Amino acid sequence: MSDALYNETDVFHPSENQQHVSFEHYITEQHFIDQNDLHRAQQVSSESKTRLVDVLIRLGIMTDIQCQTALAAYHQLETLNEGHLEHLDPDILMDGPLPHKFCQENALLPLWESTTNIAIALTDPTDHFKIRAARLAVDKELDLYVATLSQIEKNLVRQEQDPEKITDTNTPNLNTEDLDRLKELASEAPVIRQVNGILDSAVEQKATDIHLESERQALRIRYRLDGELHVVDHIQSHHAAAVLSRIKLLAHMNIAENRLPQDGRIRTTIRGRNIDLRVATLPAIHGETIVIRILDQDAVELDFAKLGFHDEDTKNIQHILNRPNGIFLVTGPTSSGKTTTLYAALSDLNHSDRKIITVEDPVEYELPGIVQTQVKPEIGLDFARVLRATLRHNPNILLIGEIRDLETAQIAIEASLTGHLVLATLHTNSASASISRLLDMGIDDYLLASTLSGVLAQRLVRRLCDTCKSEIEMDAELLKRHIPGQEHLLDGHIQNGKVKIYQASGCDDCNHSGYRGRTIIHELLDIDQNIRQHIYNRHDASHIEKDILEHGWKSLRGDGLLKVLAGQTSLEEVLRITGQGK
Secondary structure (H helix, E strand, O other): OOOOOOOOOOOOOOOOHOOOOOOOHHHHOOOOOOOOHHHHHHHHHHHHHHHHHHHHHOOOOOHHHHHHHHHHHHHHOEEEHHHHHHOOOHHHHHHOOHHHHHHHHOOOOEEEEEEOOOEEEEEEOHHHHHHEEEEEEEOOOOEEEEOOOOHHHHHHHHHHOOOOOOOOOOOOOOOOOHHHHHHHOOOOOOOHHHHHHHHHHHHOOOOOEEEEEOOOEEEEEEEOOEEEEEEEEEEHHHHHHHHHHHHHHHHOOOOOOOOOOOEEEEEEEEEOOEEEEEEEEEOOOOEEEEEEEEEHHHHOOOOOHHOOOOOOHHHHHHHHHHHOEEEEEEEOOEEEEEOHHHHHHHHOOOOOOEEEEEEEOOOOOOOOOOOEEEEEHHHHHHHHHHHHHOOOOOOEEEEOOOOOOHHHHHHHHHHHHHOOOEEEEEOOOOOOHHHHHHHHHOOOOOHHHHHHHEEEEEEEEEEOOOOOOOOEEEEHHHHHHHHOOOOOHHHEEEEEEEEEEOOOOOOHHHOOEEEEEEEEEEEEEOOEEEEEEEEHOOOOOHHHHHHHHHOOOOOHHHHHHHHHHHOOOOOHHHHHHHOOOO
């Protein structure tokens, strides 16, 4: 391969009369858009660090065809047309110099090649990184053509497989004409505005995820607010395909694939905030369903007190984290805030004299000063492989997104034994159950006892709305039945056999739910000599809990009761989250 680096000016130039005119000025001078739309797009582009062309299309200011025409004219390049596609080399994608996956991920379409040149279609000729990467990969001169995203995706699929052979009992086949029409609909301004409205409303209402579910007669839209799903809209079935396709296009998914699950990601700016959207599709009997998880970096407060931890509990957690080595686990079900708690811990530990590396799937929020790595099992980059590599970088602190198997657990043990502080999550229902889980995985009891420093189990409960919550009195004896072994938590709260607590009411501020926001309830297991002895004896979770409750330990439900007494949540909510019969 040639050692010469790609030089952008060797491939495209603005015309001579455009050399001193920026592309932004060009599209206003040629009346593609007006100044107000340009300023709006530039602001979003700057805030989201997204290319201006992508923003113009995403906001519906310009269609993809208009952008294609403008870019081609400005850079004196040809637009991709049907005449070019008739000469497309059918073997260049699967057997050519550019890997098929690279073309899919970067929206590049190889067209044909000669001994010295290769023709490639792309959406944005100012994307120097993609062009440089392609140039180095093929070691040939590039002939560039400007195409729309739909043109590239359609022909990537066409070269990979014959669309007419796609069959499925649950979803109709998409022939080329249908696929073209669907992409055109997904790029039309009304559909773009509708999708933008769904995303904007979800962020405004502080939803954690959006569910778009295909039903027989409509597309149901639901937001998850404070952990509960709420129906917010229905879209008529004949508009549903365009809306779903629009989301798939934004997430860089294969729009022609509706038989298999897909995952994607959208980075955007909504209401002036940087939002990361994780998109997942799933085939269903009436069509695809899509779930969009909303990760709002600006809304996350990585502070133990703001997450809902009492001062004393924060000190106990920090005491464990200040040990030079050991394993600290955070456990709980999906969407219980485990990663956020670990990020808060890293924020406390993040100092310039410490090397911190995280291994996650996926990386949810970017943390300054910390090396964050995302696993990619599809290319063999799994937790175990990445973790072995990270140990060679000699970190002081290592965060493991999740301990899923024996191999990952053993590497965590090894890291702890060699002087590293290891933070990780584990899916168990209680703190003491984590011990049984790791022993069942195959970890030797003496290794677990010598490396495990602490276990934090947590749940998220809805906070009572401060505007409308109402005070009630409850029989103290009845309340004690819900916290066996922890009746002492009611000391100082009982008057005349009654305890004052609060319940949900409902008002306009909380959409008449009685709740607004969420907070954490938790239980913390500090591994002392007593618990180490339980590990050596391989005692089960119930045996361990019975013993430590007698020594004044506060359980998950006990912490929930303290928040009930403080008026932060309701007893019904704590019982719902922790289980009525526990």
